[in-house]
Amino acid sequence: MINKALFSSGKDDWETPQWLFDELNKEFNFTLDPCASHETAKCNKYYTVEDNGLIQDWGNEIVFCNPPYSTQTEWIKKCYEHSKRGGVAVMLLPARTDTKRFHDYILGKAEIRFIRGRLKFGNSSNSAPFPSMIVIFDGRKNN
Numbered sequence: 001m002i003n004k005a006l007f008s009s010g011k012d013d014w015e016t017p018q019w020l021f022d023e024l025n026k027e028f029n030f031t032l033d034p035c036a037s038h039e040t041a042k043c044n045k046y047y048t049v050e051d052n053g054l055i056q057d058w059g060n061e062i063v064f065c066n067p068p069y070s071t072q073t074e075w076i077k078k079c080y081e082h083s084k085r086g087g088v089a090v091m092l093l094p095a096r097t098d099t100k101r102f103h104d105y106i107l108g109k110a111e112i113r114f115i116r117g118r119l120k121f122g123n124s125s126n127s128a129p130f131p132s133m134i135v136i137f138d139g140r141k142n143n
Contacts, residue, residue: 014066015039015040015066016040016042016064016066016092017119020092020115020119021042021064024064024090024134025042025064028062028064028088028090029062030042030043030062030063030064030090031043031044031045031061031062031063032045032046032047032058032061032062032063032064033045033046033047033063033064033065034046034047034053034054034056034058034063034065034075034078035047035053035065035066035067035068035075036048037049042064043064045061053078054071054074054075054078058078058082058087058089059087060086060087061087062087062088063079063082063087063088063089063090064089064090064092065079065089065090065091065092066091066092067091067093069094072093072094072101073101075091076091076093076101076105076106076135077101077105079091079135079137080105080106080109080110080137082137082139083110083137083138083139084139085139086139086140087137087139088136088137088138088139088140089136089137090134090135090136090137091134091135091136091137092132092133092134093132093133093134093135094130094131094132094133095114095115095130095131095132095133096130106135109137110135110136110137110138111135111136111138112133112134112135112136113133113134113135113136114131114132114133115131115132115133115134118130118131118132119132
């Protein structure tokens with residue numbers, strides 16, 4: 001039986017810890033945050049829920065994506081497809097390696113970096129109830 005309390009908090013999105021974004025940004029030099037709000041955007045160019053980053057053309061952007069939990073599969077697919085066109089997308093995701101989306105879009109198709117310990121998102125005083133991973137879709141390596 002699934003303990004729904006571990007997967008629900010009344011929130012669909014959680015702000016990426018600034019230190020984690022800064023470390024990744026040093027390596028990738030992100031140009032787009034497609035899953036942001038005006039308060040949580042990590043890049044100068046970003047899309048809000050109203051802009052719907054899923055339907056936007058990401059062109060040659062180097063993407064940092066911490067997707068809303070309710071639509072993770074769609075975001076993972078979008079990032080994967082962005083890399084197939086030669087783009088770069090780096091995702092912060094729960095490390096749920098048993099899911100269909102992990103096997104269909106991540107395993108064997110992206111670099112995976114598991115994060116040691118549990119992250120504290122935004123201003124939360126508590127750690128997340130799940131482990132996290134960084135997933136790197138780098139289309140430059142495929143072309």
